[in-house]
Amino acid sequence: MIPVAESYAYCRSVARTQARNFYYSFVLLPNQQRDAMCAVYAFMRYCDDLSDGPETASVETMQRWRGELDAALNGKYGLNPCWPAFHDTVQRYRIPREYFHQMIDGVSADLQPRDIQTFDELYRYCYQVASVVGLTIIHIFGFEDPAALVLAEKCGIAFQLTNILRDVKEDQGLGRVYLPHEDRVRFPDFRELMRFEAARARAYYQDSRPLIEMVHKRSRASLWALIEIYRRLLERMEASNFDVMSHRIRLSGFEKAGIVLRAWFR
Numbered sequence: 489m490i491p492v493a494e495s496y497a498y499c500r501s502v503a504r505t506q507a508r509n510f511y512y513s514f515v516l517l518p519n520q521q522r523d524a525m526c527a528v529y530a531f532m533r534y535c536d537d538l539s540d541g542p543e544t545a546s547v548e549t550m551q552r553w554r555g556e557l558d559a560a561l562n563g564k565y566g567l568n569p570c571w572p573a574f575h576d577t578v579q580r581y582r583i584p585r586e587y588f589h590q591m592i593d594g595v596s597a598d599l600q601p602r603d604i605q606t607f608d609e610l611y612r613y614c615y616q617v618a619s620v621v622g623l624t625i626i627h628i629f630g631f632e633d634p635a636a637l638v639l640a641e642k643c644g645i646a647f648q649l650t651n652i653l654r655d656v657k658e659d660q661g662l663g664r665v666y667l668p669h670e671d672r673v674r675f676p677d678f679r680e681l682m683r684f685e686a687a688r689a690r691a692y693y694q695d696s697r698p699l700i701e702m703v704h705k706r707s708r709a710s711l712w713a714l715i716e717i718y719r720r721l722l723e724r725m726e727a728s729n730f731d732v733m734s735h736r737i738r739l740s741g742f743e744k745a746g747i748v749l750r751a752w753f754r
Contacts, residue, residue, distance in 0.1 A: 489565055489572070490565065490569050490571075490572055491572070492572045492573060492576050494569070494572075495527075495569055495570060495571065495572035495573035495574075495576075496523045496526070496527065496573040496576075498530070498569040498570060498573070499523070499526040499527045499529070499530040499570055499573045499574070500522075500523065500526045502526070502529065502530040502533055502570070503525070503526040503529045503530065503533075504526075506533055507526075507529050507533075509714070509717050509718065509721075509739075509744070510525070510529055510714065511529075512713060512714075512717060512744045512745070512747070512748050513710045513711070513713040513714035513717070513748070513751075514526065514710065515748065516709045516710040516713060516748060516751055516752060517706075517707065517710045518706060521628055521629070521706075521707065521710075523573070523577075524577040524580065524581060524628045525625060525628055526573075527570065527573040527574045527576070527577040528574070528577060528583075528621075528624055528625065528628070530570040530573070530574065531557075531570060531574050531588065531591075532591060532621065534553075534568070534570065535553065535591055535592060535595045536595060538550060538553055538595070539595040539596065539598050539599060546599065547596070547599060550592060550595070550596045550599070553592060554589065554592050556568065556571075557588055557589070557592070560574060560575050561575060561578065561585055561588075563575065577628070581627045581628050582627065583624055583627045583628075584623075587620040587623055587624050588620075588624075590615075590616050590620045591616065591617065591620050591621070593616050594613060594615075594616025594617035594620070595617060597613060597616070598664060601662075601663030601664060602663070602664045602665065602666070603665045603669065604665060604666050604667065604668050604669065605668060605669045605670065606668050606669070606670050607668050607670065607671070607688075609668065610666060610667075610668050611645065613648075613666070614644065614645045614648040614649065614652075615641065615644070615645070617648060618644035618645065618647050618648035618651075619640070619641040619642075619643075619644030619645055619648075620644070621644055621647075622640035622641060622643045622644035622647070623637060623640050623641060623644070625640075626640045626699070626703060628707075629703035629704060629707035629710070629711060630703055630704035630706075630707055631702055631703050631704065632702075633702050635702070636699055636702040636703065639695070639696045639698060639699035639702065640696070640699060642692050642695050642696040643692070643693075643696035643699055643715065645689075645692045646689050646690075646692035646693045646696060646718070646719075647718050649685060649688060649689035649692065650689055650718050650719075650721055650722045650725075652666045652667070652685075653682060653685055653686060653689070653722070653725055653730070653732065654721065654725060654732060654736070654737055654738075655732075656682075656732050656733070657732060657733050658736075667681060667685060671684060671685065678730070679729060679730050682725075682730035682732075683726075683730070686722060686725065686726055686730075689722055690722065693715065693718075693719050693722075696715075697715075699711065700712050700715070708754075709751040709752060709754060710751070712751050712754060713747050713748050713750075713751035716747050716750075716751070717739060717744055717747055720739055720743070720747070721737065721738070721739055724737050724738075724739065725737050
């Protein structure tokens with residue numbers, strides 16, 4: 489069995505090399521919380537990789553992964569090096585286990601081509617792949633007021649809507665259309681449609697803003713930085729007039745580092 493310390497080292501390596509936006513906010517946390525974030529991220533990354541990989545994307549694969557999750561949560565880790573750290577994190581921060589099954593439900597929904605019809609359908613998808621991430625990590629951030637759970641859900645919706653707007657071209661190539669059909673009918677002009685969805689995302693950012701003051705003080709800089717990175721990404725798309733089809737819009741490492749520095753001195 490892989491020692492817990494080695495498992496955490498593995499998860500740190502995964503987060504450092506693949507997390508992009510998330511890892512910048514992790515560095516603002518105390519070591520124990522940072523390691524916990526990396527362990528949860530390693531689990532999420534593996535979920536995504538299984539659902540997107542041409543050789544692994546299948547219902548059977550996701551069912552096996554769900555079985556491995558249940559086994560790991562009962563202390564039976566198998567060969568995946570992320571499990572000891574992941575299990576330790578779930579126990580230490582008392583994270584509800586159903587969140588991880590909901591994540592698997594969300595990524596499993598991407599195994600087949602999709603054409604989202606309504607915002608209610610889109611909201612459910614965003615909840616499964618992003619809100620449950622927010623609900624998970626605020627247990628690591630720490631909170632007292634149960635209202636934080638509602639705001640974490642909204643924050644996750646804002647993040648995923650931002651991802652969807654950025655990745656329209658890539659998702660289309662995979663047979664996935666997340667912008668709701670009801671909105672595409674209402675706004676046949678692409679940029680009008682994107683502006684409408686961006687306004688919807690901004691509303692969720694605004695509604696979830698009080699969450700920053702509801703997590704424990706030592707975690708606020710990290711959460712602020714994470715929200716700011718995603719909010720700036722949305723602003724960058726708006727400033728480009730939603731030119732997301734010709735190139736992938738992103739923030740540079742320098743810009744993200746600047747946000748982290750601002751968070752540190754807040």
